[in-house]
Amino acid sequence: MQNLQRLFTHFACICALSVLALAHDLRVFGTNPQITAMLELLYPQGLIGLNYAPYPEDRDFMPDGVATLPVLGVIGGGKMLSFEKLLSLKPDVVFFGEPLAQEIADSYKKLGIQVVTLKSHDISHLAHNIQIIAATLPIESRARDLQEFIATTQSRLSALQEQITYRPKVYFALGLDGLQTQCANEAHADLAYQIGGINALSCAQLSSSYTSINYEKLLALNPDIIFVREIALYKKLLTNPPKQWQALRAVQTKQLFYAPSSPSNWLTKPPPSVMQIIGIPWAFAKVQPTLLSQEEAQAIVFSFFEKFLRPLDVPSFKRLQGLR
Structure with a gap:
């Protein structure tokens, strides 16, 4: 009976966490411009920052609210990422490009931040990266639409x-x-x-x-x-x-x-x-x-x-x- 009660309590906790996740957008950040560009398409409502300040000519073509996000920097070149500034915005998930040093991943994980790695940008890696993002964020329908768009376009070009x-x-x-x-x-x-x-x-x-x-x-x-x-x-x-x-x-x-x-x-x-x-x-x-x-x-x-x-x-x- 006690084991059954524990199982019920554990299940109730999982359900509560799921409801909490659905109650608000997850706060996400991409540590390089290629990742951020994908997040702009797939989950702009959850983005908390950009890698660089958008050019004036870019602003009119960006999703609502994205152009005014704070600039946090990038890992691997340019304006270096400010770890402290990123933490102050309380991210739930941070996406990195491969390879990712274990000590960097651990520094985020020990603070309760989910760390997700994606393959380096290449048109051939897009499908893989979208699948990883879709497995992490509540974007199943949008990710499927993007995958279908890619597949249709690439099939046409191949022909x-x-x-x-x-x-x-x-x-x-x-x-x-x-x-x-x-x-x-x-x-x-x-x-x-x-x-x-x-x-x-x-x-x-x-x-x-x-x-x-x-x-x-x-x-x-x-x-x-x-x-x-x-x-x-x-x-x-x-x-x-x-x-x-x-x-x-x-x-x-x-x-x-x-x-x-x-x-x-x-x-x-x-x-x-x-x-x-x-x-x-x-x-x-x-x-x-x-x-x-x-x-x-x-x-x-x-x-x-x-x-x-x-x-x-x-x-x-x-x-x-x-x-x-």
């Missing part, structure tokens, strides 16, 4: 990949001068390949996938299409390109595109986020417009924003692409 007959050379112009870039390590895993092209620069004999080049090297590469990371450089290349750039095929044919970065980066550096879900089909439509039309790419973007961020209109979509 289109098989129809490509010509891959133009793609260059990713990073940095204020456009001379930092992302080269190709493995052709089929490379971003340029995923968007229907081939990277103008191979990583062979380079020490890093992110590298700097000079104008002479860029001219030798002479890409067909350029995706520009910085909006100021993009506008200059469109209206008044520097003399060295004027000889480039992509500049002459105006095959220049600003890579959207709101509310977080759609394509490449700084490290890409879950927004690649729409960034890759958006860019694919620029590289292979006969296989995926601009209208179809726009429909994918609009659907994503309506489901997971906030509804877009045509002027806002143009602004995202640096066209306003």
Whole structure:
């Protein structure tokens, strides 16, 4: 009888904790921008802080209330995470990227904070990371919707990949001068390949996938299409390109595109986020417009924003692409 009473008491405690958890949103934090970008989509109501202050152009595209959250920093670079400031906001769950040192995990766990680790960002790890987040937070329906969106979009792109007959050379112009870039390590895993092209620069004999080049090297590469990371450089290349750039095929044919970065980066550096879900089909439509039309790419973007961020209109979509 006593054992039965203990079991009933234990069950009642579990139920009480479950009711308490449902009575309020869990307070969560992601320790790097890639994780925070996923939490913005899946559980914005529970976020207690950001890794960096959002840029003014990002604010209109972020979920309600997220842009004004306090900046707490990041683990692994940039503004270092303030442990004390984070604790003052009483988080229930803190998400880390792998690998996570045991002593760091223990410092949170001993304070009653749940520690969850996710794989480093890669489009191939998205499904895994969403499953882990969904197992931790009460977001089963929303996570399922996001998984379905990813699966549908990737299935469509995979089918289109098989129809490509010509891959133009793609260059990713990073940095204020456009001379930092992302080269190709493995052709089929490379971003340029995923968007229907081939990277103008191979990583062979380079020490890093992110590298700097000079104008002479860029001219030798002479890409067909350029995706520009910085909006100021993009506008200059469109209206008044520097003399060295004027000889480039992509500049002459105006095959220049600003890579959207709101509310977080759609394509490449700084490290890409879950927004690649729409960034890759958006860019694919620029590289292979006969296989995926601009209208179809726009429909994918609009659907994503309506489901997971906030509804877009045509002027806002143009602004995202640096066209306003």
